[in-house]
Amino acid sequence: MRIDIVTIFPGFFDVLDVSLLGKARLQGLLQVRAHDLRDYTHDRHRTVDDTPYGGGAGMVMRPEPWGEALDDVLAEDGDPVVIFPSPAGERFSQPIAAELAQEGHLVFACGRYEGIDQRVVEHTAQRARVRELSLGDYVLNGGEVAALAMIEAIARLVPGVIGNPASLDEESHSELGLLEYPSYTKPAAWRGLEVPDVLLSGNHGAIARWRRAQQEERTRRVRPDLLQD
């Protein structure tokens, strides 16, 4: 999978060099490139934003550098999906991550939170598939942190990135629609706290039933909204 990111903070994405995703990059499973939006400006101050038409607080990103940056990134072969992280977008979720993990090329267009001139989204939709995606119901300063979270959620579902694909099936927000059960490892007793007996019993049926009951109890308590439909 190839991932291009357009941002005024390319350094934000240096963290993708480490951990599992860094390894996936070394293995060639993932190619990530961060492009500096300011490289597509033509004035001395490398201006990327301006005051909003109609008034209001904050600044809006001007369309011209975005147009040129996306011309560049979209000029290459393939049929990319362009993602605009935005608090006004559709809510990102595990099913969307799974869907996007099937793609060969993703482009993340990271704007500041007041947004990018909406014509950039419109124009991009004329030449590529576009998704406006929100990480959740809160406001970040820009799309970068949201893009990083989405990239991690998507890339770990790309075949080969995670060593043991079975671990993907059991985790929270997988197809079952329940939160994950609690996990324990050695030692069996630690600071006066014991691992639940059933996990030491060797009875696989009882362990599976206990885990399922824990998932249901935890989901009911913490996220009853997941049980609605």
Ligand code: ADE
């Ligand atoms: N940019 C600012 N806030 C955001 C959010 N919640 N999700 C995605 N992008 C954002």
